[in-house]
Amino acid sequence: MAGKRRQGSGIAAPPAPSQVVASPAAGVAWDYAPAPESREIVTIAGEYGLFIDGEFGPAADGQQFPTVNPATEETLALVALAGLADVHRAVAAARAAYQNVWGPMPGAERAKYLYRIARVLQERAREFAVLESLDNGKPIKESRDVDVPLAAAHFFYHAGWADKLDYAGLGPAPRPLGVAGQVIPWNFPLLMAAWKLAPALAAGNTCVLKPAETTPLTALLLAEVCQQAGLPPGVVNVLTGAGDTGAALVSHPGVDKVAFTGSTEVGKQISRSVAGTGKRLTLELGGKAANVVFDDAPVEQAVEGIVNGIFFNQGHVCCAGSRLLVQESVADVVVDRLKDRLATLRLGDPLDKNTDIGAINSREQLDKITELSAAGDAEGAQRWSPPGRLPEKGYWFPPTVFTGVSQSYRIAREEIFGPVLSVLTFRTPQEAVTKANNTPYGLSAGVWTEKGSRILWMAQRLRAGVVWANTYNRFDPASPFGGYRESGFGREGGRHGLAAYLDA
Amino acid sequence: MGIEQASQVIPGRTWPSGLATSGVAASDAALRQVLHGLPGVDQVGAEARAASLATRSVKRDAKLWALDMSIRMIDLTTLEGADTPGKIRAMCAKALRPDPADPAVPSVAAVCVYPDLVAVAQAQLAGAQLAGGKPGGGKPGGGRVAVASVATAFPSGRASLAVKLADVDDAVSSGADEVDMVIDRGAFLAGRYGQVYEEIRAVREACGAAHLKVILETGELATLDNVARASWLAMLAGADFIKTSTGKVSPAATPPVALVMLAAVRDYARATGRQVGVKVAGGIRTAKDAIRYLVLVRETAGPEWLTPALFRIGASSLLNDLLMQRSKQLTGHYGGPDYFTLD
Numbered sequence: 001m002a003g004k005r006r007q008g009s010g011i012a013a014p015p016a017p018s019q020v021v022a023s024p025a026a027g028v029a030w031d032y033a034p035a036p037e038s039r040e041i042v043t044i045a046g047e048y049g050l051f052i053d054g055e056f057g058p059a060a061d062g063q064q065f066p067t068v069n070p071a072t073e074e075t076l077a078l079v080a081l082a083g084l085a086d087v088h089r090a091v092a093a094a095r096a097a098y099q100n101v102w103g104p105m106p107g108a109e110r111a112k113y114l115y116r117i118a119r120v121l122q123e124r125a126r127e128f129a130v131l132e133s134l135d136n137g138k139p140i141k142e143s144r145d146v147d148v149p150l151a152a153a154h155f156f157y158h159a160g161w162a163d164k165l166d167y168a169g170l171g172p173a174p175r176p177l178g179v180a181g182q183v184i185p186w187n188f189p190l191l192m193a194a195w196k197l198a199p200a201l202a203a204g205n206t207c208v209l210k211p212a213e214t215t216p217l218t219a220l221l222l223a224e225v226c227q228q229a230g231l232p233p234g235v236v237n238v239l240t241g242a243g244d245t246g247a248a249l250v251s252h253p254g255v256d257k258v259a260f261t262g263s264t265e266v267g268k269q270i271s272r273s274v275a276g277t278g279k280r281l282t283l284e285l286g287g288k289a290a291n292v293v294f295d296d297a298p299v300e301q302a303v304e305g306i307v308n309g310i311f312f313n314q315g316h317v318c319c320a321g322s323r324l325l326v327q328e329s330v331a332d333v334v335v336d337r338l339k340d341r342l343a344t345l346r347l348g349d350p351l352d353k354n355t356d357i358g359a360i361n362s363r364e365q366l367d368k369i370t371e372l373s374a375a376g377d378a379e380g381a382q383r384w385s386p387p388g389r390l391p392e393k394g395y396w397f398p399p400t401v402f403t404g405v406s407q408s409y410r411i412a413r414e415e416i417f418g419p420v421l422s423v424l425t426f427r428t429p430q431e432a433v434t435k436a437n438n439t440p441y442g443l444s445a446g447v448w449t450e451k452g453s454r455i456l457w458m459a460q461r462l463r464a465g466v467v468w469a470n471t472y473n474r475f476d477p478a479s480p481f482g483g484y485r486e487s488g489f490g491r492e493g494g495r496h497g498l499a500a501y502l503d504a
Numbered sequence: 505m506g507i508e509q510a511s512q513v514i515p516g517r518t519w520p521s522g523l524a525t526s527g528v529a530a531s532d533a534a535l536r537q538v539l540h541g542l543p544g545v546d547q548v549g550a551e552a553r554a555a556s557l558a559t560r561s562v563k564r565d566a567k568l569w570a571l572d573m574s575i576r577m578i579d580l581t582t583l584e585g586a587d588t589p590g591k592i593r594a595m596c597a598k599a600l601r602p603d604p605a606d607p608a609v610p611s612v613a614a615v616c617v618y619p620d621l622v623a624v625a626q627a628q629l630a631g632a633q634l635a636g637g638k639p640g641g642g643k644p645g646g647g648r649v650a651v652a653s654v655a656t657a658f659p660s661g662r663a664s665l666a667v668k669l670a671d672v673d674d675a676v677s678s679g680a681d682e683v684d685m686v687i688d689r690g691a692f693l694a695g696r697y698g699q700v701y702e703e704i705r706a707v708r709e710a711c712g713a714a715h716l717k718v719i720l721e722t723g724e725l726a727t728l729d730n731v732a733r734a735s736w737l738a739m740l741a742g743a744d745f746i747k748t749s750t751g752k753v754s755p756a757a758t759p760p761v762a763l764v765m766l767a768a769v770r771d772y773a774r775a776t777g778r779q780v781g782v783k784v785a786g787g788i789r790t791a792k793d794a795i796r797y798l799v800l801v802r803e804t805a806g807p808e809w810l811t812p813a814l815f816r817i818g819a820s821s822l823l824n825d826l827l828m829q830r831s832k833q834l835t836g837h838y839g840g841p842d843y844f845t846l847d
Binding site for chain 1: 543544545546548549550552553559560561562563564565566567569570573764767798802803807810
């Protein structure tokens with residue numbers, strides 16, 4: 001082009017790239033100055049107790065465990081470790097509150113409390129966001145823009161249902177189940193607490209919530225919000241602890257309903273312990289989702305969707321798009337673009353407002369990601385990460401892409417639960433469906449194409465609870481979320497989510 | 505560039521070579537095949553990406569750098585029926601010394617006027633010393649504030665090619681360093697891509713040494729797919745810059761539109777080695793807006809586009825907000841609006 005113009009009538013050639021770079025105006029590195037969110041907004045106590053019957057107090061046997069900031073490995077606080085006696089006490093408090101206060105209360109009255117919790121969550125949003133990022137390691141832009149607003153949205157949404165349960169289409173006069181024992185994971189600590197508590201409370205149940213061992217702090221702050229909102233004692237109880245506490249809770253005979261979000265392995269254990277007891281059970285477990293990119297996809301946005309699918313929350317997402325299935329004819333273009341895009345991701349201090357990738361939640365999880373990635377190398381996949389240094393302290397793993405992956409590799413079959421993407425290719429839509437479904441999981445999938453009919457064709461055939469079209473990782477309280485097969489059963493959100501907490 | 509080359513530069517698309525020779529380069533069908541072969545743009549996704557980049561937090565030194573760079577990227581513009589030589593002279597003085605109280609404030613990149621006022625601006629700016637001690641940033645003429653002129657029956661472009669070319673000649677012979685042309689949106693929307701392409705090429709020829717900015721008027725193209733197609737069409741036809749809007753149509757520049765255009769120039773440069781600039785214009789009034797566009801540039805086209813040679817902001821009232829924020833950044837407090845000159 002430039003050559004042609006030079007042949008023309010003395011038209012000046014545009015500046016060649018080298019000239020531009022050499023000009024004094026260009027080539028100046030512009031990087032964003034550190035923009036850390038202040039942690040002053042939140043007061044972290046040295047010690048935290050269990051929240052039982054409306055009050056905080058130590059565990060019966062006085063045991064405690066530390067919770068650390070995964071970005072720095074500093075201990076944030078000591079938290080009470082609930083034992084069997086505490087589980088008894090919490091379940092009894094929840095039972096009493098169910099029978100005496102919350103169960104008989106008219107739905108319109110219950111709604112007022114839920115609205116109040118939602119509003120306090122919004123008022124104290126920054127506090128929650130900072131605390132979540134400190135305890136979990138996720139970037140503040142995600143806790144601020146996703147976790148906390150969605151948590152408030154779940155309370156608002158379900159508050160609206162509390163006095164309309166008769167009209168939810170589940171049958172006439174649906175009844176609450178009683179006491180719900182709820183065990184939640186560490187990847188979205190506050191949001192998962194909201195997903196569990198809001199529908200249970202709206203339906204008239206009382207709750208005993210067990211947050212994850214590594215991320216107990218925002219659930220405890222939420223307990224404080226329940227106090228602030230004047231929620232009657234015993235309606236919500238929070239038991240901090242590890243696996244044994246959770247096991248004691250779900251197997252407690254006083255629990256009518258068990259809801260669990262977490263790994264498939266633990267989900268199977270819970271399923272066994274609940275079998276034959278008559279308890280209702282919902283499980284939201286792991287996933288190995290396929291993000292399917294066709295050759296007519298909007299490439300630029302598909303790349304964003306791939307990034308959002310697997311690098312959102314460091315890939316600590318059960319519905320993460322951890323397998324990229326890209327049509328072979330555009331695979332090179334898509335992977336090249338993806339690598340360019342990954343080079344712009346900013347990894348570091350989770351409290352910095354410009355951080356895109358935060359810390360891995362725990363040493364244990366980091367070891368698991370490292371081990372599975374090593375398996376990818378050993379099996380012959382090509383590993384790529386953008387250049388850059390990881391912080392010296394804390395638990396970190398760079399965004400990683402494996403190309404040349406086959407269905408048989410461990411990194412294509414096992415849930416890594418980290419920022420690691422496996423790239424596979426396909427030739428025809430049918431092959432895409434076959435490969436996408438060739439997993440024991442069935443939580444989510446993504447489809448990228450400009451052809452509407454193909455989206456519908458794919459959605460009918462993909463065995464996944466959620467299929468996103470030309471987007472990924474979008475959540476809304478009105479939209480049911482959940483999986484099948486080894487990804488669990490039951491739905492959260494929407495009318496379907498309410499059904500899990502009602503006897504209709 | 506002929507279609508046979510064009511078809512090879514579009515990422516992920518390959519076309520039979522020899523599909524078209526340069527003789528039919530401008531045929532509607534051939535161009536349609538190229539432009540409609542571009543990857544689609546998903547509106548929802550593009551808006552979400554632009555919104556997420558708007559949350560970047562630019563503070564302290566980074567903010568000061570961005571404020572100074574924004575000033576240096578401004579095409580200080582007046583395009584009113586009421587423009588007079590006096591108004592132009594005042595604007596030129598402002599362009600040279602945006603803040604008389606602080607000689608460290610750099611001059612803007614260019615002034616942008618109607619063709620009949622180019623000579624007035626040129627007389628005012630020729631030989632004038634720049635402020636801030638920095639050259640204007642790689643534009644033709646080097647260390648001075650350039651004069652840009654709109655042309656081609658701006659803003660609607662509804663005139664014959666002969667009239668448009670006469671308009672361009674008028675601007676160039678009066679000394680315009682840069683020409684901001686409008687494309688024929690009617691022809692584009694009717695699918696007469698060949699006509700748009702040939703017009704840009706003809707204007708390109710008529711510009712001589714002047715730099716050509718091609719205004720797409722994205723508010724009238726409506727869809728982001730059209731924005732991407734018009735961007736490629738203008739680049740293939742020889743644009744030095746692609747520009748969002750005339751400022752006379754709403755919506756003017758928006759972050760999603762800029763995002764799509766910045767991705768287009770990045771892809772085009774990768775395919776051809778030629779870097780085309782982007783100018784956003786219309787409705788950019790605050791320093792915060794300007795900095796958000798700089799973030800879009802940095803994270804989409806890349807840091808090498810962060811120069812007045814490759815990114816411009818067409819604006820008028822923006823300049824004083826940049827000055828106000830700059831003095832706030834340096835002194836820690838805001839000066840009242842009357843501490844900044846209105847020219």
